[in-house]
Amino acid sequence: MFVNPWAYLVSTLIVLPVGFIWYNPKVFGTIWMREAGVNADAAKSANMFKIFGLTILFSAMATMMLQGIVVHQFGALSMIGGMPFADTAKPSYAAFMADYGATFRTFKHGMLHGAMTGLFLALPIIGTNSLFENKSWKYIWINVGYFIICFTLQGGVLSAWEN
Template sequence: MEINFLALLVAALSTLLVGFVWYHPKVFGAIWMKEAGLTEESMKGSNMVAIFGFAVFYAFLIAIILQFLTIHQWGAFSMVGGDATKALPSYAAFMSDYGTAFRTFKHGAFHGFLSGLFLALPIIGTNALFEKRSFKYTLISGGFWIVCFTIMGGIICAWI
């Protein structure tokens, strides 16, 4: 199996699109800023190129791991040590029969959703507890990542 870096990049970039909507002042932006203790004034002077650049980089790292969580065939590939040329004939037969099974946007979105719910939300929630952030903050930030993981998982599973 090969990694489709374009699909991973598109999945990573999708987080920016979700963020532009999610954190718009008329959606959750104003509430999030209040709960995060930020003001428009405090945001001025930020290096937005660096912020968005690193945001895409981090989302790309998330996309890399999401491909292994959303595409079941990676499990079979890892079982042969990552080298299909050294695999037993049963691997080729398996991939011939099931190589494209469950490779839809819907299936990837399902696994992306579960990953967001059971990975991203607990991480955000734990950080919020120690940072003494509100439950609203946890729901807004965690909800954002659940939506992002869902869309990213769908893109990755359908495209790769």
């Protein structure tokens, strides 16, 4: 009812083109490498299969959580115990979903919640770790900016692509 596997797949894979652009040397890549202390030669010998494989896995995990944040109807669904109980829920659930089942299911609304998630979730996590690692604010904002862009686009896809 709420889960579109194509939206999940596209949302999960959004991180790759955004990362290719965001961390390109002509955008933020050179600054990020300097601030992160990453050596370009060492980066070339990294295990790219592991890096990109885990990136996709982590993005899929984030997509699963983001779906519940950007699609408000998941709150109503959780009140009845989840999808297995949708058919046996009280009539009030069916009436609520008939009235509000597609409310706020727009790309723009999903982008808003995605951006807020990036700002209010990614920033505290990355910021805290980075401060303890003695990283610069440039490093923090480059990484947080990446997640704000990714979550914004992912939120838009997840919210708008209902079926």
